[in-house]
Amino acid sequence: MMAVLWSTMLLQMRKSFVRPMFRFCLLANPILNTILLYEMFRNAGEENFMAYVVLGAGLMGLWSCICFSSAGDINRERWSGTLALIFVAPASFPVIILGKIIGNTLLSLLTLVISLVTAVVLYQVPLTLASPLYFLAALVGAVTAFVVISAVIAYLLTLSRKTELYMNCIEIPLILLCGFVFPVTVLPPAVQTLSRAFSPTYAVELLRMAVWGVKDAGLFWQKYLSLAGLTALYAGLSLLLARRIDRRVRISATLEVA
Amino acid sequence: MDNVIEVKNLRREYTRSQGFLRRKKQTVKAVDGISFSVKRGEIFGLLGQNGAGKTTTIKMLTTLLAPTEGSCKVLGFETFGEEKRIRPRINFIFGGEMGVYRRLSARDNLRYFANLYLLDRKCKEKRIEEILTLVDLKDRADDLAETYSKGMIQRLQIARGLINDPEILFMDEPTVGLDPLGARMLRDVICRLREQGRTVLLTTHYLPEAEELCNRMVIINRGKIVAAGTPEEIKNGSETLEDAYVRLIEGVSV
Numbered sequence: 001m002m003a004v005l006w007s008t009m010l011l012q013m014r015k016s017f018v019r020p021m022f023r024f025c026l027l028a029n030p031i032l033n034t035i036l037l038y039e040m041f042r043n044a045g046e047e048n049f050m051a052y053v054v055l056g057a058g059l060m061g062l063w064s065c066i067c068f069s070s071a072g073d074i075n076r077e078r079w080s081g082t083l084a085l086i087f088v089a090p091a092s093f094p095v096i097i098l099g100k101i102i103g104n105t106l107l108s109l110l111t112l113v114i115s116l117v118t119a120v121v122l123y124q125v126p127l128t129l130a131s132p133l134y135f136l137a138a139l140v141g142a143v144t145a146f147v148v149i150s151a152v153i154a155y156l157l158t159l160s161r162k163t164e165l166y167m168n169c170i171e172i173p174l175i176l177l178c179g180f181v182f183p184v185t186v187l188p189p190a191v192q193t194l195s196r197a198f199s200p201t202y203a204v205e206l207l208r209m210a211v212w213g214v215k216d217a218g219l220f221w222q223k224y225l226s227l228a229g230l231t232a233l234y235a236g237l238s239l240l241l242a243r244r245i246d247r248r249v250r251i252s253a254t255l256e257v258a
Numbered sequence: 259m260d261n262v263i264e265v266k267n268l269r270r271e272y273t274r275s276q277g278f279l280r281r282k283k284q285t286v287k288a289v290d291g292i293s294f295s296v297k298r299g300e301i302f303g304l305l306g307q308n309g310a311g312k313t314t315t316i317k318m319l320t321t322l323l324a325p326t327e328g329s330c331k332v333l334g335f336e337t338f339g340e341e342k343r344i345r346p347r348i349n350f351i352f353g354g355e356m357g358v359y360r361r362l363s364a365r366d367n368l369r370y371f372a373n374l375y376l377l378d379r380k381c382k383e384k385r386i387e388e389i390l391t392l393v394d395l396k397d398r399a400d401d402l403a404e405t406y407s408k409g410m411i412q413r414l415q416i417a418r419g420l421i422n423d424p425e426i427l428f429m430d431e432p433t434v435g436l437d438p439l440g441a442r443m444l445r446d447v448i449c450r451l452r453e454q455g456r457t458v459l460l461t462t463h464y465l466p467e468a469e470e471l472c473n474r475m476v477i478i479n480r481g482k483i484v485a486a487g488t489p490e491e492i493k494n495g496s497e498t499l500e501d502a503y504v505r506l507i508e509g510v511s512v
Binding site: 003081086 | 362369373376
């Protein structure tokens with residue numbers, strides 16, 4: 001199982017990096033997002049540009065990469081005729097999908113670094129990371145949350161051939177709902193309830209808390225527990241989906257291009 | 259010889275939706291109640307026009323598609339429900355240029371699929387060298403597949419299909435687009451598999467190829483079997499297999 005996971009991760013990183021669209025999302029997108037967010041936030045009274053500019057731009061880039069690769073890759077595999085091959089291989093299909101998603105997510109973390117470098121080089125603005133250890137813990141939680149939510153999406157997208165449409169539909173709404181570039185508290189209360197159903201919302205809050213400095217450790221770990229609980233719930237859902245989808249795709253014949 | 263493939267009254271329907279506001283569902287019968295069996299060590303042909311149901315049948319046999327009705331057993335196990343018992347012991351090759359990772363070399367493609375077929379490290383490298391030699395790709399094994407000709411990609415597909423040394427190999431129009439030497443090489447591979455006691459089920463439009471290779475065959479038209487037997491039995495007095503094929507297909511079409 002580890003050989004399958006590892007080789008799929010490496011394969012995915014190679015496949016993703018040679019795609020021009022992925023390189024744009026990975027390298028150019030965070031630079032452009034950083035410039036855009038800096039211009040939006042420079043007169044907003046926020047002195048630590050790390051919280052919304054660097055983190056916001058990095059997370060937007062990270063999510064775009066995950067969205068267009070983890071989700072889009074199902075369609076690319078479908079069109080290249082390899083989806084059917086990996087589906088019927090003796091190795092577990094969920095493990096293969098997980099390997100792809102982990103590979104993409106780890107590679108996509110580069111967006112956070114690029115965003116940071118852009119802010120430092122272009123603007124020389126104050127960037128503070130007040131609680132680095134908490135930040136590291138939050139980052140581990142965030143990556144896990146992104147991997148698991150991507151798995152749910154990837155499984156769902158094996159059911160349909162309209163993958164590109166759906167992945168375009170989910171990119172921006174999740175950025176808005178999960179508070180990547182502004183706090184979710186500015187959203188209407190009903191929408192905030194919806195935001196709380198998405199694990200990245202908690203991940204972003206934790207990262208931002210660590211950037212500003214964790215003053216209430218209890219609150220930090222309480223939110224971390226919410227993130228872990230929601231991630232576990234998603235993981236359970238993805239396992240359930242994996243079982244159902246294994247049967248469903250063979251009944252509906254969506255593994256290949258018609 | 260025991261039967262390694264048993265198909266009884268197999269049906270497969272596809273549902274299509276049409277229209278935007280008022281979506282109408284349309285059911286298409288791709289395979290309509292076919293029955294046949296394949297013995298261990300046989301080379302068995304599925305012949306028929308485009309859209310006859312050959313590929314759908316192969317997809318059900320390779321556990322890619324669920325049957326709508328009927329029984330479809332491979333190596334004694336149902337292809338829908340007991341697929342995990344079947345998958346490590348079979349493999350398939352679809353014709354054309356699909357089914358390989360073009361951004362990887364032939365060797366890396368094979369390594370990856372060897373991992374997916376859960377081969378151990380020692381066995382994996384030995385097997386990869388063997389099949390690279392077999393399909394004559396050893397010299398270009400480390401070049402990216404995207405630099406390969408159509409024939410080379412198809413040979414890589416064949417190599418991928420042999421990676422787990424399958425008991426049954428399913429081939430869907432494997433010689434489509436291959437040059438004469440490539441097609442000859444593939445026929446040699448099939449003959450070698452037969453000598454090793456492997457079973458091959460193949461579809462092809464090249465009737466002389468089917469006649470040369472297959473022990474038995476069925477001809478499918480519009481999802482139904484219209485003839486079954488050895489090439490000689492199917493010819494049934496016709497001069498060539500092609501004459502018999504045309505007679506059978508046009509006879510049904512009238």
